[in-house]
Amino acid sequence: MTDAPDAPDAAAEIDVSIPHLDDDAREAAQERQQHLTKPPGSLGRLETMAADIAAMQATPQPAVDPAVVATLAADHGVASEGVSAYPQSVTGAMVEAVDAGGAAISALAAAGDIETLVVDMGIAGDVPDGVIDAHVADGTANMADGPAMTAAQARESIRNGQRVVADHAADAGIVGLGEMGIGNTTASAAITALLTDRSVAAVTGHGTGIDEATRQRKIETIEHAIAVSEPDPDDPLDVLRCVGGFEIGGLVGVTLEAASRRVPVVVDGFIASAAALLAVEIEPRVADYLLGSHASVEPGHAAQLDALGIKPCFDYGMRLGEGTGAALAIGIYRAACTAHTEMATFEEAGIKPE
Numbered sequence: 620m621t622d623a624p625d626a627p628d629a630a631a632e633i634d635v636s637i638p639h640l641d642d643d644a645r646e647a648a649q650e651r652q653q654h655l656t657k658p659p660g661s662l663g664r665l666e667t668m669a670a671d672i673a674a675m676q677a678t679p680q681p682a683v684d685p686a687v688v689a690t691l692a693a694d695h696g697v698a699s700e701g702v703s704a705y706p707q708s709v710t711g712a713m714v715e716a717v718d719a720g721g722a723a724i725s726a727l728a729a730a731g732d733i734e735t736l737v738v739d740m741g742i743a744g745d746v747p748d749g750v751i752d753a754h755v756a757d758g759t760a761n762m763a764d765g766p767a768m769t770a771a772q773a774r775e776s777i778r779n780g781q782r783v784v785a786d787h788a789a790d791a792g793i794v795g796l797g798e799m800g801i802g803n804t805t806a807s808a809a810i811t812a813l814l815t816d817r818s819v820a821a822v823t824g825h826g827t828g829i830d831e832a833t834r835q836r837k838i839e840t841i842e843h844a845i846a847v848s849e850p851d852p853d854d855p856l857d858v859l860r861c862v863g864g865f866e867i868g869g870l871v872g873v874t875l876e877a878a879s880r881r882v883p884v885v886v887d888g889f890i891a892s893a894a895a896l897l898a899v900e901i902e903p904r905v906a907d908y909l910l911g912s913h914a915s916v917e918p919g920h921a922a923q924l925d926a927l928g929i930k931p932c933f934d935y936g937m938r939l940g941e942g943t944g945a946a947l948a949i950g951i952y953r954a955a956c957t958a959h960t961e962m963a964t965f966e967e968a969g970i971k972p973e
């Protein structure tokens with residue numbers, strides 16, 4: 620097979636096989652819940668979460684540990700269009716902060732007993748030693764001038780993300796999607812408009828904190844980029860090639876690989892959800908392994924979650940990325956599994972409910 624840069628092949632090129640959910644494990648989990656020391660259904664969504672994870676993991680005793688959040692970072696050529704409140708150099712600087720343990724995700728992961736993986740998918744500049752190398756190139760090309768990457772790079776980014784899970788999170792009980800990349804809400808809005816059939820304006824927000832005039836320029840930049848490259852909305856690899864990012868492709872790979880290993884995937888905010896949309900386009904069964912975290916401030920997030928068929932656990936007005944929403948949500952999923960496995964049954968507690 621040749622790597623024709625301008626004509627990516629069908630999504631079938633990505634090697635992935637997703638197991639069916641285990642309905643027997645779900646039923647066994649639901650049966651156990653009927654016997655736990657509580658009125659049936661009284662733990663609400665916590666009960667659904669535990670049963671869902673049981674079906675994903677194919678066990679009536681679901682567990683999230685060891686829990687991992689993977690924060691994938693890359694630079695974006697479109698940052699030169701002035702679409703972010705921050706310069707491109709902040710991507711690399713924040714990766715150093717994550718590596719040094721001083722970022723928000725470092726603190727929230729530590730608070731939640733979660734392992735963090737920091738991954739270079741395409742940072743332009745020096746990268747500290749502790750960062751996992753999955754580098755595709757020194758940032759994408761500016762999507763306003765033409766495709767953000769070649770078809771070969773789109774595939775490479777996905778494969779590198781798959782490898783991150785295979786090499787560093789093969790034993791994970793749950794994986795959270797995190798990212799860092801100045802300009803990546805522009806890429807994510809473009810992907811979201813194409814995959815959810817919404818207008819660019821409807822799914823383009825303020826990202827790191829741009830003003831309304833800059834948001835209008837961001838909208839025009841995305842519309843121009845789509846007109847220039849004409850991505851095929853039915854071909855996720857072509858969408859990634861034309862308007863994506865290397866960390867977004869990497870998160871597609873993380874999602875596909877985790878799901879193929881029956882590892883539940885906790886989606887984070889706007890960028891992680893754009894990656895999840897692409898992963899589901901590549902292999903629809905991936906949707907079975909997705910779990911919600913928070914509701915991002917970004918206006919396109921609701922449309923993404925709707926298309927993915929997942930509900931957020933909470934709405935705290937967050938818009939940071941890094942996997943911070945996923946890290947908080949993992950605590951909820953852990954609590955759901957712990958209640959499910961650790962609570963006594965009525966029989967064990969010597970209580971006769973009837």
Ligand SMILES: O=C(O)c1ccc[n+]([C@@H]2O[C@H](COP(=O)([O-])O)[C@@H](O)[C@H]2O)c1
Binds near residue numbers: 801805916937939
């Ligand atoms: O996760 C979100 O919903 C989210 C919303 C807005 C911004 N971000 C983060 O901010 C950066 C992208 O914002 P921008 O304005 O540079 O496109 C990137 O590093 C993301 O992690 C993340």
Ligand SMILES: Cc1cc2nc[nH]c2cc1C
Binds near residue numbers: 705709798
């Ligand atoms: C400081 C900073 C931290 C971030 N973390 C994720 N995206 C970010 C963007 C900025 C600007």
